[in-house]
Amino acid sequence: MNILVTGGAGYIGSHFVKILLKNNFDVVVLDNLSRGHKKAIPADVPFEEVDLLNYTELEKVFTKHKFDAVVHFAAFAYVGESVENPIKYYENNVVGSFNLLRTCIEANIKKFVFSSTCSLYGNPDKIPISEDQPTNPINPYAQTKLTIENILHDFDSAYNLKSVALRYFNAAGADFEAEIGESHDPEPHLIPIVINTALGKREKVFIFGDDYNTKDGTCIRDYIHINDLGDAHLKALKYLRDGGDSQIINLGTGEGNSVKEIIDVSEKITGLKIKSEITGRRDGDPAVLIADNKKAHKVLGWKPEHNLNDIISSAYNWHKNPRF
Ligand code: UDP
Numbered sequence: 001m002n003i004l005v006t007g008g009a010g011y012i013g014s015h016f017v018k019i020l021l022k023n024n025f026d027v028v029v030l031d032n033l034s035r036g037h038k039k040a041i042p043a044d045v046p047f048e049e050v051d052l053l054n055y056t057e058l059e060k061v062f063t064k065h066k067f068d069a070v071v072h073f074a075a076f077a078y079v080g081e082s083v084e085n086p087i088k089y090y091e092n093n094v095v096g097s098f099n100l101l102r103t104c105i106e107a108n109i110k111k112f113v114f115s116s117t118c119s120l121y122g123n124p125d126k127i128p129i130s131e132d133q134p135t136n137p138i139n140p141y142a143q144t145k146l147t148i149e150n151i152l153h154d155f156d157s158a159y160n161l162k163s164v165a166l167r168y169f170n171a172a173g174a175d176f177e178a179e180i181g182e183s184h185d186p187e188p189h190l191i192p193i194v195i196n197t198a199l200g201k202r203e204k205v206f207i208f209g210d211d212y213n214t215k216d217g218t219c220i221r222d223y224i225h226i227n228d229l230g231d232a233h234l235k236a237l238k239y240l241r242d243g244g245d246s247q248i249i250n251l252g253t254g255e256g257n258s259v260k261e262i263i264d265v266s267e268k269i270t271g272l273k274i275k276s277e278i279t280g281r282r283d284g285d286p287a288v289l290i291a292d293n294k295k296a297h298k299v300l301g302w303k304p305e306h307n308l309n310d311i312i313s314s315a316y317n318w319h320k321n322p323r324f
Pocket of ligand 1: 170188189190191193205206207208209219220221259282285
């Protein structure tokens with residue numbers, strides 16, 4: 001199969017490209033490099049530096065290559081930024097995805113894997129969160145992802161486009177060979193912040209609130225290794241290739257860890273002291289997000305293989321000597 005990976009130079013996309021190549025798929029990466037890194041893509045992988053907002057250039061890519069399926073990661077994904085600048089988010093994420101989907105329909109592509117998010121559940125009523133719980137996005141970023149899921153639903157009804165929307169919990173960790181890893185600027189995510197504090201690249205970790213109704217007062221998240229995420233995308237592609245119907249599926253481990261636990265485990269794994277300070281809550285942070293991942297197992301035959309130790313140790317190996 002020849003697969004178009006949008007956002008393939010980004011954190012999640014580049015790890016998935018590596019998995020596709022290991023499994024002998026043909027890959028074309030499309031990325032505008034606004035947030036991604038060219039170095040994250042092997043030099044011999046066909047690369048199209050195209051912005052999804054540029055419909056004419058996008059059409060040319062689909063004329064130049066013939067794709068069997070599209071895996072769509074390209075998006076902006078900072079909650080805070082989306083609150084400050086919703087125009088940027090609706091334009092890039094919704095209009096960009098719409099252009100891509102329209103091009104897919106014109107090119108008669110019927111298989112589409114979409115990078116969605118657990119943040120569209122908002123503040124969930126029940127933990128763990130299953131896919132049938134109501135969606136309630138509380139920021140523009142989550143709204144854009146839900147809008148695209150809705151477009152996918154309509155495009156299946158009208159054009160028979162089959163899709164799997166994967167709602168990620170907290171993607172974390174890095175390639176075990178440390179060739180690629182997480183590199184955002186600025187970095188909003190907890191685990192890279194904790195590791196870079198251990199490495200002396202930051203002074204301390206600010207813990208956003210210790211007055212939540214959790215075991216130690218800090219927020220609990222379901223951290224999932226980036227390669228487990230990648231593996232689920234591979235299984236989603238195979239599922240669609242084998243004639244599967246459209247699905248919405250959570251991707252998480254079903255386990256939760258608090259901010260303090262992340263710091264403690266990181267101190268143990270690195271053997272380094274990590275300074276932290278309690279500060280106020282961050283706006284829009286739910287206390288607990290943990291996935292019910294039964295559907296991923298049932299529909300895709302997927303189970304996470306890596307635990308928190310793998311996540312922290314692979315992130316540590318990458319951040320010791322990042323290539324980009
Ligand atoms: N967090 C924190 N300090 C930081 C960054 C994050 O305490 O410097 C907390 C944040 O409040 C959340 C958890 O760590 O409870 C994970 O945050 P992250 O931004 O990594 O992912 P999110 O859950 O927002 O997608």
